[in-house]
Amino acid sequence: MQENRREQEKKREFEELFVPLLDNLYNIALRMTRNSKDAEDLVQEAYLKAYRFFHRFERGTNARAWILTILTNTFRTKYRKKKQEPDMVDFQAIENFCLADEMVKVIKASDKSEAKGVGEVVKLLKDYVSDDIIKALEAVPEQFRLAVLLSDVEGFSYQEIAEILNVSVGTVKSRIFRGRKILQKQLWDFARERGIIRDGKI
Amino acid sequence: MTCREAVRKLYDYIDNELDNATTEKIKRHLELCRLCCDQFEFEKTLKELVHKCCESAKAPAVLKDKISKCLNP
Numbered sequence A: 001m002q003e004n005r006r007e008q009e010k011k012r013e014f015e016e017l018f019v020p021l022l023d024n025l026y027n028i029a030l031r032m033t034r035n036s037k038d039a040e041d042l043v044q045e046a047y048l049k050a051y052r053f054f055h056r057f058e059r060g061t062n063a064r065a066w067i068l069t070i071l072t073n074t075f076r077t078k079y080r081k082k083k084q085e086p087d088m089v090d091f092q093a094i095e096n097f098c099l100a101d102e103m104v105k106v107i108k109a110s111d112k113s114e115a116k117g118v119g120e121v122v123k124l125l126k127d128y129v130s131d132d133i134i135k136a137l138e139a140v141p142e143q144f145r146l147a148v149l150l151s152d153v154e155g156f157s158y159q160e161i162a163e164i165l166n167v168s169v170g171t172v173k174s175r176i177f178r179g180r181k182i183l184q185k186q187l188w189d190f191a192r193e194r195g196i197i198r199d200g201k202i
Numbered sequence B: 001m002t003c004r005e006a007v008r009k010l011y012d013y014i015d016n017e018l019d020n021a022t023t024e025k026i027k028r029h030l031e032l033c034r035l036c037c038d039q040f041e042f043e044k045t046l047k048e049l050v051h052k053c054c055e056s057a058k059a060p061a062v063l064k065d066k067i068s069k070c071l072n073p
Ligand SMILES: [Zn+2]
Pocket: B002, B003, B004, B006, B029, B033, B034, B035, B036, B037
């Protein structure tokens, strides 16, 4: 009877903490696994593990960071090999890539009448649809993608990301930097492939 | 602060990783420098776009059920 009540109490506490995070975790799992079937499995597995190890969760600490660590580890050990990950990227070629600058160059070439700056291309950037951004993200190799997601989507600090990924803060910074450069290069390639940068519009 | 110094701290800035003093220095530079201001705005916008495209999905009801069933066998 006592045992039963304790179990009920544990379940209630777990659900209170983690059920509201379900949509958030599902979204990030989608971007990690890049397909809904794996994302569902991954989230379910993370929840079950979290429940099994709930006694290890330190009350009062960040529940989202805790379950995301579990989700990330599960993804890295189990799912990343399933679907072909993008090839590693030649960083030397990409280190100095800047999407804004590329856009400015094209606009200036097509429209010599006025000097346009990066300010103009912020508007261009907003022309990308969600699907473009998702496709570009999915082309970023996993270790960089994870760092970018944890920063941009989850809003974690470099220190928190370092703990989640179990790497140094320096590594986190370099992964975020490279991840963003690769993302920008992808977005640029889409724009060019489709010839959508025309007349200063995407 | 020079443009070079500002741009080197661009990601630290948009990711909120800087101490108050440095943040203030960059803010002051951005107020005076159109070029950097645009560049920072561009990167911040991209960060926001990534955020936005990763919050639109809803966890399927069947997933919710599966999890709640596992917790309440
Ligand atoms: Zn400047």
